[in-house]
Amino acid sequence: MIVAIDQNLCTGCRECAQVCPVCAIEGEQGKPQVIQTERCVMCGQCIQKCKSYVSLLDHGNDAYDRIRKERNLPDSVQEPLFAAYSVCSLDKVRTALKDGCTFTVVQCAPAVRVAIGEEFGEELGTLTPGKLAAALRKLGFDRVYDTNFPADVTIMEEGTELIDRVNKGGVLPMFTSCCPAWVKFLENNYPELKDHLSSAKSPQQIGGAIFKTYGAELDQRKASEIYSVSVMPCTCKAYECDRPEMKDSGYRDVDAAITTRELAWLIKEAQIDWNALREEEFDQPFGMYTGAGAIFGVTGGVMEAAIRTGYELVTGESIPQVDVTSVRGTEGFRTALIEVGDLKLKVGIVTGLKHVIPVLEAVRAGTLDLHFIEVMTCPQGCVSGGGQPKLLMDTFSEEAYRARREAIFDHDRELTYRKSHENPAVKKLYEEFLEAPNSHLAHHLLHTTYCND
Amino acid sequence: MMKKELGSFVIGDGRRCTGCKACELACFMVHNQKSNHVGMTVGTVGVPVVPRLYLTRFEQGCMPIQCKHCEDAPCLNVCSKGAISRIEHQVVVDEQLCIGCKDCMQACPFGAITLLPYAKDGCLVPQSGSSETKVFAAKCDLCKDIPQGPACVNACPHQALRLVDPEAEREEKNIKAANALFYMKNW
Numbered sequence: 225m226i227v228a229i230d231q232n233l234c235t236g237c238r239e240c241a242q243v244c245p246v247c248a249i250e251g252e253q254g255k256p257q258v259i260q261t262e263r264c265v266m267c268g269q270c271i272q273k274c275k276s277y278v279s280l281l282d283h284g285n286d287a288y289d290r291i292r293k294e295r296n297l298p299d300s301v302q303e304p305l306f307a308a309y310s311v312c313s314l315d316k317v318r319t320a321l322k323d324g325c326t327f328t329v330v331q332c333a334p335a336v337r338v339a340i341g342e343e344f345g346e347e348l349g350t351l352t353p354g355k356l357a358a359a360l361r362k363l364g365f366d367r368v369y370d371t372n373f374p375a376d377v378t379i380m381e382e383g384t385e386l387i388d389r390v391n392k393g394g395v396l397p398m399f400t401s402c403c404p405a406w407v408k409f410l411e412n413n414y415p416e417l418k419d420h421l422s423s424a425k426s427p428q429q430i431g432g433a434i435f436k437t438y439g440a441e442l443d444q445r446k447a448s449e450i451y452s453v454s455v456m457p458c459t460c461k462a463y464e465c466d467r468p469e470m471k472d473s474g475y476r477d478v479d480a481a482i483t484t485r486e487l488a489w490l491i492k493e494a495q496i497d498w499n500a501l502r503e504e505e506f507d508q509p510f511g512m513y514t515g516a517g518a519i520f521g522v523t524g525g526v527m528e529a530a531i532r533t534g535y536e537l538v539t540g541e542s543i544p545q546v547d548v549t550s551v552r553g554t555e556g557f558r559t560a561l562i563e564v565g566d567l568k569l570k571v572g573i574v575t576g577l578k579h580v581i582p583v584l585e586a587v588r589a590g591t592l593d594l595h596f597i598e599v600m601t602c603p604q605g606c607v608s609g610g611g612q613p614k615l616l617m618d619t620f621s622e623e624a625y626r627a628r629r630e631a632i633f634d635h636d637r638e639l640t641y642r643k644s645h646e647n648p649a650v651k652k653l654y655e656e657f658l659e660a661p662n663s664h665l666a667h668h669l670l671h672t673t674y675c676n677d
Numbered sequence: 678m679m680k681k682e683l684g685s686f687v688i689g690d691g692r693r694c695t696g697c698k699a700c701e702l703a704c705f706m707v708h709n710q711k712s713n714h715v716g717m718t719v720g721t722v723g724v725p726v727v728p729r730l731y732l733t734r735f736e737q738g739c740m741p742i743q744c745k746h747c748e749d750a751p752c753l754n755v756c757s758k759g760a761i762s763r764i765e766h767q768v769v770v771d772e773q774l775c776i777g778c779k780d781c782m783q784a785c786p787f788g789a790i791t792l793l794p795y796a797k798d799g800c801l802v803p804q805s806g807s808s809e810t811k812v813f814a815a816k817c818d819l820c821k822d823i824p825q826g827p828a829c830v831n832a833c834p835h836q837a838l839r840l841v842d843p844e845a846e847r848e849e850k851n852i853k854a855a856n857a858l859f860y861m862k863n864w
Contacts, residue, residue, distance in 0.1 A: 235696045235697070235698065235732075235739075236696065237695040237696045237697035237698075238695060239695060239697045239699075239834065253695070254696065254738065254739070275697050275698045275699045275701075275702045276697065276698050277698065277701075277702065277726050279701075279726065280725055280726075280727075280793065280794070281731065281791065281793075288725070302722070302723040302724070303719045303720055303721075303722045303723070304702075304719055304722055304726045342716065342717060342718045342720070342721075343718055343720030343721065344720075344721070345714060345716045345721050346716075348717060485719075485720060488720050489720075613718035613719070613720055614718060614719040614720075615717055615718055615719075616702055616703070616706040616715070616717060616718065616719060616722075617699070617702070617703050617706060617717075617828075617831075617832050618699065618832070618834065619831060619832060620717050624717070
């Protein structure tokens with residue numbers, strides 16, 4: 225189990241049950257709560273919500289050290305510990321980093337760079353890609369790559385798949401598949417709609433499969449020597465990388481997924497002075513990314529990225545406005561009509577998993593007239609993920625989400641390339657290795673199937 | 678005008694409180710932003726969480742208990758080190774002067790004071806002449822130095838905490854009573 229509630233610490237306030245999108249938290253008011261694991265999608269919103277901390281008064285002087293040890297957290301962790309928590313996977317990452325024979329590769333998701341600075345006292349939503357790269361290199365990773373690169377690849381694969389479905393009368397609407405909690409929710413509750421999910425893997429898994437194949441070739445390494453870590457704003461990504469089918473490189477495509485908070489612990493444990501770090505670049509070629517990859521971290525971002533590329537693939541012309549503002553916003557479900565040449569593309573965006581239920585019901589009833597729907601489990605997409613820095617007061621949430629979201633859009637605007645298909649490293653990947661989006665090899669490595677249990 | 682001659686205090690409502698401890702955490706945060714570099718996220722905390730109000734469980738449920746800022750304050754009267762004083766209307770502890778003698782703890786009829794570890798600049802402060810951690814009388818100071826007023830009131834997701842202005846509330850009740858009496862015809 226990745227997300228858990230400590231029965232000795234839970235006060236039974238049931239605040240977590242209010243934010244759980246799948247009603248997986250059960251228990252009487254005032255009594256410790258239990259997570260129903262078969263319903264839980266591991267989104268970690270309960271972890272973000274819980275305020276029931278290990279207290280000197282309630283639990284005694286020795287409780288903190290004991291619980292920190294039980295949870296396998298670094299001894300350097302001094303921050304409050306709470307009843308709801310996620311299982312710490314730093315041990316295996318540390319072992320890989322220490323082992324001289326292992327070639328360690330790391331990728332970090334778009335939302336990590338707009339939040340991790342908060343753990344070191346920076347303002348909410350401070351954009352720190354350079355410090356993030358520098359810290360990962362100081363920790364000893366042999367290659368510091370970026371999930372924004374495979375996010376660009378996701379757009380090539382998923383966009384091509386969508387165009388194909390639209391042109392050839394495939395299953396529509398097509399849903400995005402980047403968010404593992406959403407995928408698990410559909411698999412658990414609406415398995416008959418599984419063909420509506422894009423077969424493209426999430427950026428994390430696309431990155432994992434590329435690093436151990438094409439990446440291994442470029443570095444002249446055996447895939448078996450590579451240990452691949454991802455840093456995610458998400459607690460569910462650890463579940464995704466452990467899914468049995470995620471081994472198309474011939475090995476575990478991603479060996480360990482850690483959260484933004486866990487990376488901050490690792491940085492503190494290594495006594496790296498975050499505030500004194502000089503900015504560095506990500507390693508090439510998988511550190512090359514566009515603004516389209518960067519905006520995956522906010523609700524509507526995958527949709528916007530797909531439209532920027534889809535428009536040009538369909539019409540052969542440049543999109544008149546790179547900023548597709550009609551798909552931005554924070555409402556739980558919103559729709560937009562995008563004119564792509566002669567095609568009137570009808571799209572929907574869901575953020576906050578509970579908003580997807582009426583959408584799924586309408587799809588099941590055949591009454592939803594949309595081509596493409598983005599779904600993200602967390603309240604405003606990955607910037608508000610369950611593995612992100614936890615706010616001390618809920619009253620900061622809106623400001624934190626706003627600041628992180630704006631930082632992502634600022635980053636998008638400042639990048640040289642803003643459309644996935646213009647990413648030179650993506651072009652090269654297809655020229656040298658994959659041949660074309662949705663090619664046989666691309667299908668083998670970068671696409672998946674659902675409901676395999 | 679008598680207004681504000683009586684000190685304000687925060688009071689909890691056991692019928693609304695769910696026991697989530699958001700109030701305790703918010704209290705700790707605002708009192709440690711400057712002194713212990715606590716930011717807005719959990720990762721910026723490097724010292725034990727020391728609140729100044731105390732979530733209390735009782736048979737019917739739970740609610741936070743905190744200082745009433747008594748007018749004839751037993752804690753202030755009993756403190757032999759002069760560590761407790763009245764600043765404007767609030768009863769406030771000087772953490773540096775406090776020696777942890779527990780007299781105030783004993784004197785408070787509400788249990789609104791306890792002794793908790795004292796930290797400064799992100800580190801626990803040792804006692805003079807010992808390696809043990811210095812403790813201080815932790816009690817509500819009504820967020821006297823904090824711009825947005827009592828943090829616990831703002832943080833509570835169920836409005837189970839309220840800042841009471843006793844004289845204003847009494848006047849309000851007077852007016853309600855006057856209205857009621859004015860329309861009562863059969864006396």
